[in-house]
Structures are given as structure tokens and as C-alpha cells.
Amino acid sequence: MKKVGIIDVAKQAGVSVSTVSLVLRQKGKISEATIEKVQAAINTLGYIHNVAAANLRANTSNLIGLILRDFSDSFSIKVMASIVQELEKQGFMVFLGQPLNDHEHLERCLLSFKQQGVAGVIYLASDTRTSSLPSQIRECPLPLVVVSQSLLNDPCNLVMRDNRQTANLATRYLIERGHRNIAYIGGREGCLIREQRLLGFRSAMTQYGLVNREESAPVCSDDTQAAGFITRQLLEKNNTITALLCHSPDAMIGSISGIHQVGRTVGKDVFLTQQVALVGFEDMLHVNLTSPSFTYVSSASEETGRQAAGLMIRKLKEPELQTQRITLSGQLIARESA
Structure with a gap:
């Protein structure tokens, strides 16, 4: 069977080859x-x-390289899905890489991208303990867009969450509902997301003339058991605490156990001293299925993906486009837990 070509299409349609x-x-x-x-x-x-073949002839490419280090991170997965969806709408395809480290694996990933002829690279940063990009990413010669959950110092096209704004928003919401003794649960020592959220938390407390106690923001590992233990310790030492900001979904789930262990319940009524209000920072399915349903500040993951894809497309169309830094605010979703 003869292979159908562009000339055949032009003849069938009654138009020129250039029109096809x-x-x-x-x-x-x-x-x-x-x-x-x-x-x-x-x-x-x-x-x-x-x-x-068309891209090769035109010296262009519709391939975008996407680097995702952590497949266990729900935010990154949602951002990735949004990026892919948005790029596909614009006629681009995604070439996914998952380097195991920031050294030889990342080097091989970028080399593979180059061999595949990608037009640009989107990097989903996963290390929340450093404000710098890996050297291979900083020196990437291709158009680059970085998505980060925390602030980066490197001059690059960046889409990131405003962690300080989200924590400030959540804290003000609790204060305006009558809470005066609020604590922050979770996050490892040195986690930049935690540090930025604490700035927002403490600025809201100061704004309303409330006391910031260092012991009201204990660190703990990212698992439910550790969060449960630290919540119980905190509430046993200070039974006047009526609300908790939970660093992660695991911290939120774990804190419920700690609250129950000291004979208290989860709820929004500040005047019932046995209740503790909970506010989180993620919108996740297993969090949404809990009872009570959790109040949270949205992570804006879908919008983050759309902005990253849009910025990449603009960069490809306008190579001289100045470096852009896009910061996305969260929206508070009030439900049963606070």
C-alpha cells in the first residue's frame, strides 16, 4: 500500500501543499x-x-522536558498533571525524566532531553531544605521554568507558592473566629516551607497583639505517628490551646490521634474548651473524606501547573522575555474542622 503523503492530502482537499x-x-x-x-x-x-520529521525540517520541537524528582509528593504530581494537560492543549508533548539524585542521574536526564531535541525544560524542585538549584539546572542552556514549593534565590523563571501568605491567611481566620492560643504542628528542622509559613503565622499573631511562644511550633518528622505524639505532648503541657495549623496532611491526620488521646475532640467551636480546631495547607482526597471534613488553604497546584506551562510557551515564543517570578496565593476553604 502506497504511503499517503502531504501532496496526496493537498490533491484530495483541492488546496496547495503549503496550505496543508x-x-x-x-x-x-x-x-x-x-x-x-x-x-x-x-x-x-x-x-x-x-x-x-516536521520539527527536524523546521529546526523546532514540540517536546518539553519535565523533571520530577519526587513521585510521592502529592503537590508535584498534581502540578505535573496540570502542566501536561495545558501543554497538550497547545500542541506540545512532555518527555518525563525522574533522576534519582542531583548529580550523575540529573546529568544523564538532561543529556537525554538534549538527544530527544526538547525545546525547553520544566523542573519541579523537590528539596525544601535548600534555596538553591542544582548546578546542572542553573547552567541549563535550554529555556527553563522552575516550579518550587519554597522561595529560591537563583535568578530563574519561577512559579512558586506563597507560603507566608497562606499561613497568615489561615492564622487570621482562626483569630477572627475567637482563637487566641494557636500552635503550628509539623515540618522538619530546616524545612523552608515551614520557616516561611511560620513567618506568616507569627506576623498574624503579632498583628492581633497575641503572644508568640517558641514552644507553640514544635518540629517533627513527616508521619502521622510523630505528629500524634507531638500533639499530645503539646496539649498536655498547654491545655489552653484551641487551634492547630497542620504542616502537612500527615500532620493533620496524626494530630487527630493526639487530640483524642488527651480527651479532646476536633471542632470549630472555640467556646467549648474540649474542642481543637484544625487547619491544613493541602487539598487531598483522603483528607477530604475524613469526618469532620478539614478546613484547609488550597495549594493552588492546578493553577501552578497552568502558569508554568504558560510561562514556558511564552519563553519559547519570546526568547528575549525577561525572567519572570510568579507567586501564587492560596484560598481558604472553610469546612467542619475549624
Whole structure:
């Protein structure tokens, strides 16, 4: 069977080869009627457009390299899904890399991207204990967009969450509901997300003239058992605490255990001293299925992905575009726990 080519499509549609090429590349000002004729010819003949060959001829690429280090991080997974969806809408495809470390594995990943001819790289930063990018990413010669959950010092096209704003928003919400003794549970020592949120937490407390106690923000490992233990310790030492900001979904789930162990319950009524209000920073399915349902500040993961994809596309279209830093605020979703 003869292979169907672009010339065959042009003859079938009754248009020029250049018109078919423009339709395939979604370029130029082509009328809807002409586009429909070309698409009908493609469907009739069963023509398959070789995008890779077309990109090679035009010295362009519709491939974007996406680096995701941590598949266990729900925020990164949601951002990745949003990036892929947005890029596909614009005719791009994603080439995914998951280097195991920031050294030789990352080097091989970037080399693979280069061999595949990607047009640009989106890097989902996962190390929340450093404000610097790996040297290989900093020196990447391709258009680069970085997505980070914490503030980075490197000059790069960056999309990130405003952790200080989210914690300030959550704290003010609790204060305005009558809470005066609020604690922050979770986050490891040196975690930049925790440090930024604590700035927002403490600034809200200061704004309302409330006391900031160092012992009201204990660190703990990211698991439910550790969060449960530290919550119990905290409430036993200070039974006037009526609200907790929970660093992670695990911290939120674990804190429920600690609250119950000291004979108290989860709830929003500040005047019932046995109740403890909970506010988290993530929107996750298993958190949403709890009873009571959790109040949280959204992570804006879908919008983060859309912004990252959009910034990459703008960078490809305008190579001289100045470095952009996009900071996304969270939205508080009030439910039963606070």
C-alpha cells in the first residue's frame, strides 16, 4: 500500500501543499472552511502527520522536558498533571525524566532531553531544605521554568507558592473566629516551607497583639505517628490551646490521634474548651473524606501547573522575555474542622 503523503492530502482537499502544511502546523490565517476540507482529506486518506520529521525540517520541537524528582509528593504530581494537560492543549508533548539524585542521574536526564531535541525544560524542585538549584539546572542552556514549593534565590523563571501568605491567611481566620492560643504542628528542622509559613503565622499573631511562644511550633518528622505524639505532648503541657495549623496532611491526620488521646475532640467551636480546631495547607482526597471534613488553604497546584506551562510557551515564543517570578496565593476553604 502506497504511503499517503502531504501532496496526496493537498490533491484530495483541492488546496496547495503549503496550505496543508500551515493547517498541520496551526500557522497562518486559514479559513475555517479550508481547515475543514484539509481535515476531511486527512481523515479520508488516513494521513498521519510525522511531527518529529516536521520539527527536524523546521529546526523546532514540540517536546518539553519535565523533571520530577519526587513521585510521592502529592503537590508535584498534581502540578505535573496540570502542566501536561495545558501543554497538550497547545500542541506540545512532555518527555518525563525522574533522576534519582542531583548529580550523575540529573546529568544523564538532561543529556537525554538534549538527544530527544526538547525545546525547553520544566523542573519541579523537590528539596525544601535548600534555596538553591542544582548546578546542572542553573547552567541549563535550554529555556527553563522552575516550579518550587519554597522561595529560591537563583535568578530563574519561577512559579512558586506563597507560603507566608497562606499561613497568615489561615492564622487570621482562626483569630477572627475567637482563637487566641494557636500552635503550628509539623515540618522538619530546616524545612523552608515551614520557616516561611511560620513567618506568616507569627506576623498574624503579632498583628492581633497575641503572644508568640517558641514552644507553640514544635518540629517533627513527616508521619502521622510523630505528629500524634507531638500533639499530645503539646496539649498536655498547654491545655489552653484551641487551634492547630497542620504542616502537612500527615500532620493533620496524626494530630487527630493526639487530640483524642488527651480527651479532646476536633471542632470549630472555640467556646467549648474540649474542642481543637484544625487547619491544613493541602487539598487531598483522603483528607477530604475524613469526618469532620478539614478546613484547609488550597495549594493552588492546578493553577501552578497552568502558569508554568504558560510561562514556558511564552519563553519559547519570546526568547528575549525577561525572567519572570510568579507567586501564587492560596484560598481558604472553610469546612467542619475549624
